[in-house]
Amino acid sequence: IHLPWMWCSQDLQTMKLSVKLIDIGTKEVLLNSGDARNIGVLAGDRVQILNQKTGVSIAAFVDTTTSLIPEGVVGIYRITNEKLGVEEGSSVEVRLAERPVSLQFIRKKMDGIRLTKEETYEIVKDVVNEDLTPAELTAYITACYINSMDMDEVEHLTRAMVDTGERLTFHTHPIIDKHSIGGVPGNKISLIVVPVIAACGLKIPKTSSRAITGAGGTADLMEVLAPVEFSAAEVQSMTLKVGGTIVWGGATNIAPADDHIIIQEYPFKIDARGQMLASVMAKKFAVGADLVVIDIPVGEHAKVPNVQEGRKLAREFIDIGERLNMRVECALTYGDSPVGRSIGPNLEVNEALRILEGSDEPGSLLQKSIAIAGIALEMSGKAPRGMGSKMALDVIKKGDALKKFREIIAIQGGDPNVKAADIVPGKYEFVVNAPSDGYVIEMNNKSLISLARSAGAPHDHGAGILLHAKKGSRVEKGEPIFTIYAERSWRLQNAVEDGRRLMPVLVEGMLLDRVPHELKWE
Numbered sequence: 001i002h003l004p005w006m007w008c009s010q011d012l013q014t015m016k017l018s019v020k021l022i023d024i025g026t027k028e029v030l031l032n033s034g035d036a037r038n039i040g041v042l043a044g045d046r047v048q049i050l051n052q053k054t055g056v057s058i059a060a061f062v063d064t065t066t067s068l069i070p071e072g073v074v075g076i077y078r079i080t081n082e083k084l085g086v087e088e089g090s091s092v093e094v095r096l097a098e099r100p101v102s103l104q105f106i107r108k109k110m111d112g113i114r115l116t117k118e119e120t121y122e123i124v125k126d127v128v129n130e131d132l133t134p135a136e137l138t139a140y141i142t143a144c145y146i147n148s149m150d151m152d153e154v155e156h157l158t159r160a161m162v163d164t165g166e167r168l169t170f171h172t173h174p175i176i177d178k179h180s181i182g183g184v185p186g187n188k189i190s191l192i193v194v195p196v197i198a199a200c201g202l203k204i205p206k207t208s209s210r211a212i213t214g215a216g217g218t219a220d221l222m223e224v225l226a227p228v229e230f231s232a233a234e235v236q237s238m239t240l241k242v243g244g245t246i247v248w249g250g251a252t253n254i255a256p257a258d259d260h261i262i263i264q265e266y267p268f269k270i271d272a273r274g275q276m277l278a279s280v281m282a283k284k285f286a287v288g289a290d291l292v293v294i295d296i297p298v299g300e301h302a303k304v305p306n307v308q309e310g311r312k313l314a315r316e317f318i319d320i321g322e323r324l325n326m327r328v329e330c331a332l333t334y335g336d337s338p339v340g341r342s343i344g345p346n347l348e349v350n351e352a353l354r355i356l357e358g359s360d361e362p363g364s365l366l367q368k369s370i371a372i373a374g375i376a377l378e379m380s381g382k383a384p385r386g387m388g389s390k391m392a393l394d395v396i397k398k399g400d401a402l403k404k405f406r407e408i409i410a411i412q413g414g415d416p417n418v419k420a421a422d423i424v425p426g427k428y429e430f431v432v433n434a435p436s437d438g439y440v441i442e443m444n445n446k447s448l449i450s451l452a453r454s455a456g457a458p459h460d461h462g463a464g465i466l467l468h469a470k471k472g473s474r475v476e477k478g479e480p481i482f483t484i485y486a487e488r489s490w491r492l493q494n495a496v497e498d499g500r501r502l503m504p505v506l507v508e509g510m511l512l513d514r515v516p517h518e519l520k521w522e
Contacts, residue, residue: 013038013039013040013095013096014039014093014094014095015035015038015039015093015094015095016091016092016093016094017035017072017073017074017091017092017093017094018072018073018074018089018090018091019073019074019076019086019087019088019089019090019091019092020069020073020074020075020076020088021075021076021078021081021086021087021088022075022076022077022078023078024077024078024079025077025078025079026061026077026079026080027060027061027077027079027080027130028060028061028062028063028077028079028080029047029049029060029061029062029063029074029075029076029077029080029094030063030064030065030068030069030074030075030077031047031062031063031064031065031069031074031075031094032064032065032066032069032070032071032072032073033064033065033066034071035071035072035074035094036062036064039094039095039096040096041062041096042062042064043062043063043064044061044062044133044135045061045062045096045097046059046060046061046062046096046097046098046099047059047060047062047094047095047096047097048094048095048096048097049074049076049080049084049092049093049094050092050093050094051084051085051086051090051092052090052091052092052093053086053090054085056083056084056085058080058083058084059097059131060077060080061133063075074092074094076092079130100122100126100131100132101122102119102122102123102125102126102131102132103132103136105119105120105122105123106123106136106139106140106143109140109143109144109147110139110142110143110147112147114149114150114152114153115149115153115156116156117156117159117160120153120156120157120160121156121160121163123140123160124157124160124161124164124257125160125164127140127257127260127261128164128165128256128257128260130260134264137260137261137264138264141261141264141265141270141272141275142268144272144274144275145270145272145275148272148273148274149272149273149274149275149278150274151316151319151320151323153274154274154277154278154316154320155320155323155324157274157275157278157282158277158278158281158282158285158320158324159282159285159324160257161255161257161258161278161279161282161286162255162282162285162286164255164256164257165253165254165255165256165257165286166231166232166233166252166253166254166286167232167254167286167287167288168205168232168235168236168239168254168286168287168288169236169288170203170236170239170240170288172203173290174202174290174291174379174380175203175204175205175287175288175289175290175291176197176202176203176204176289176290176291176292176293176376176379176380177204177205177206177283177284177287177289177291177292177293178190178193178194178204178206178292178293178294178295178372178376179280179283179284179292179293179294179295180294180295180296180297181276181280181294181295181296181297181303181304181313182214182297182303183297183301183302183303183304183335183445184297184299184302184335184337184338184339184445185214185215185338185339185343185445185448185449185452185465186338186339186340186341186342186343186348186351186365187295187297187338187339188216188218188221188339188340188342188348188349188351188352188365189295189339189352189365189368189369189372190206190208190218190246191218191221191222191246191348191349191352191353191356191405192352192355192356192365192366192369192373192396192401193369193372193373193376194206194244194245194246194405194408195244195356195401195402195404195405195408196369196370196373196392196395196396196401196404197243197244197373197376197377198242198243198244198404198408199243199395199400199401199403199404200377200382200391200395201243201382202243202376202377202380202382203239203240203243203244204239204243204244204245204376205235205236205239205244205245205287205288206218206244206245206246206247207235207245207247207248207249207252207254207283207287208222208228208246208247208248208249209248209249209250209262210248210250210458211457211458212262212265212266213266213269213449214449214458215343215344215448215449215452215453215457215458215464215465216343216344216345216348216452216457216458216464217458218246219246219247219248219249219250220345220458220461221345221348221349221352222246222247222412223248223345223461224345224346224349224423224461225349225409225414225415225418226408226409226412226413226414226415227412227413227414228246228247228248228251228412229247229248229250229251230245230247230251230252230412231251231252231253232252232253232254235247235252235287238408238411238412241411242404242407242408242411243404243407244404244408245408245411245412246408246412247412249283254283254286254287255279255282255283255286258278258279258282258283261275261279262279271303273313273316277316277317277320278320280294280317281317281320281321281324281326284326285324285326289326290326290327291326291327291329291376291379291380292321292326292327292328292329293328293329293330293331293372293375293376293379294314294317294328294329294330294331295330295331295333295368295372296310296313296314296330296331296332296333297333297334297335298310298332298333298334298335299334299335299336299337299445300336301335301336301443301444301445301446302335302336302445303335304335307332310330310332311332313330314330314332317330318330327379329375329379331371331372331375333368333371334364335445336443336445336471337364337443337445337470337471338443338445338448338467338470339364339365339368340362340364340365341362341466341467341468341470342464342465342466342467343448343449343452343457343464343465343466343467344425344452344455344457344458344461344462344463344464344465344485345457345458345461345462345463345464346423346424346425346426346461346462346464347425347464347465347466347485348464349423350420350421350423350424350425351365351420352365353418353419353420353423354420355369355396356396356401356402356405357402357419357420358396358397358399364470366393366396369392370389370392370393370396371389373388373389373392374387374388374389374390374391374392375388376388377391377392424462425462425463425464425466425485426455426456426460426462426463426464426485426486426487426488426492427462427487428485428486428487428488428489428491428492429483429484429485429486429492430483430484430492430495430496431480431482431483432480432481432482432483432484432499432505433477433478433479433480433481434469434475434476434477434478434479434480434481434507435477435507436477436507436508437475437476437477438474438475438507438508439472439473439474439475439507439508440469440470440471440472440473440475440481440505440506440507440508441471441506441507441508442471442505442506443467443470443471443504443505443506444502444503444504444505447502447503447504448465448504448505450498450502450504451465451484451495451498451499451502451504452464452465452495454491454494454495454498455484455485455486455491455492455494455495456486456487456488456491460486460487460488460491461487462485462486462487463485463486463487463491464484464485465482465483465484465485466482466483466485467481467482467505468480468481468482468483469481469482469505475507481505481507482505484496484499
């Protein structure tokens with residue numbers, strides 16, 4: 001009797017199976033449940049697959065089915081086959097694969113034990129090679145969230161993230177970078193800060209993120225104007241030519257482990273402090289930055305609740321910077337209200353372009369932008385201490401920053417002649433009016449972001465919120481407080497319903513609570 005399997009030397013069962021190629025973009029294979037039992041694996045386990053023609057062998061995760069493929073056939077997913085290189089109908093050997101050693105180290109962190117440099121590198125290497133399942137990576141993220149990393153562990157994670165990806169190398173210095181830890185809606189200042197710094201003759205290769213929990217990451221905003229997906233080599237070349245870029249870091253293979261971690265963090269809306277420090281500083285270190293400005297918004301509805309916590313986080317950023325031979329300065333900024341008056345890609349890009357075109361409004365956007373740019377100019381020696389903001393403002397008012405921004409847009413493949421008036425919000429809108437006379441006493445950042453996301457941001461570039469009044473503003477009954485924009489009517493309806501539930505803006509005199517009471521009939 002011919003059996004389709006044989007015993008291998010490690011006492012693991014190996015089967016010869018026929019290949020069926022499946023166009024699914026994950027590192028997995030699909031086994032019939034019967035074959036899976038014979039090999040000794042369950043869904044979520046790993047198998048080793050050998051291309052008998054080339055000798056190439058890779059590990060992949062297992063999916064199982066009782067009906068999609070018959071026994072004797074293995075479904076090879078597209079990402080798996082990119083490395084394996086097998087053809088439809090060819091024969092491969094499939095056997096149970098050993099579990100990666102990094103799982104032991106993840107378990108160690110789950111038990112609250114600090115990890116060594118070597119253990120951290122092993123985990124990060126497996127993250128980058130996609131040798132950990134989403135559940136296993138989530139376990140690591142959760143372990144670091146519950147059992148905080150010390151600064152040695154943060155340094156190990158930062159260096160491992162950099163060493164497992166590509167790096168930029170510049171022969172002229174200093175290289176500038178900036179970052180905001182997020183949590184404040186409408187924080188589009190990179191669209192202003194980057195061209196200001198580049199217009200002063202400095203280099204700033206800005207790699208940015210897409211929105212994770214927000215209504216628009218810097219990469220989402222820049223994508224309104226130009227492509228943002230480039231290789232590390234292209235980012236370096238563009239920076240050398242025009243002085244700066246604003247690109248999506250996820251396409252560069254710079255600190256690629258960070259992007260895998262972010263994907264798994266998203267459902268839980270968590271941002272573990274140690275991983276956040278490593279994430280930010282790895283990207284800065286990998287682009288060759290010498291001088292880094294970190295924006296830390298502080299406020300009740302921001303990620304950092306008060307100045308004391310902000311100063312503690314700033315010291316940690318500075319500490320990691322010193323360990324990596326980078327000079328870091330941190331700005332504690334007001335985080336209890338959106339920056340500017342717009343939330344959502346098109347609305348924010350319109351606002352940033354208007355500032356570059358010479359507008360003084362909104363003042364919060366202009367003042368924060370020149371403050372952050374000013375710190376970088378002072379750190380680099382381009383401006384005397386205390387004069388950086390003035391120099392940044394002069395660069396904007398003279399039109400140099402707008403000219404430089406157009407150069408950046410052009411080199412990234414966008415239209416350099418674009419104007420603020422060309423960038424418009426979605427065609428569906430709903431105006432929320434003040435229910436009474438009074439002052440705006442609260443703006444809940446998280447609720448505003450949720451509302452903008454309900455309207456379709458950041459995927460729908462035209463979706464978002466335009467604020468007509470901000471915290472402290474006096475409003476009369478019936479005056480508009482904010483307008484919700486959407487590109488699709490059903491999205492707008494969802495946002496309006498969410499707005500009634502979230503109450504993101506409170507006006508003095510509005511009902512804050514209603515206590516149920518029992519009516520007694522006499």
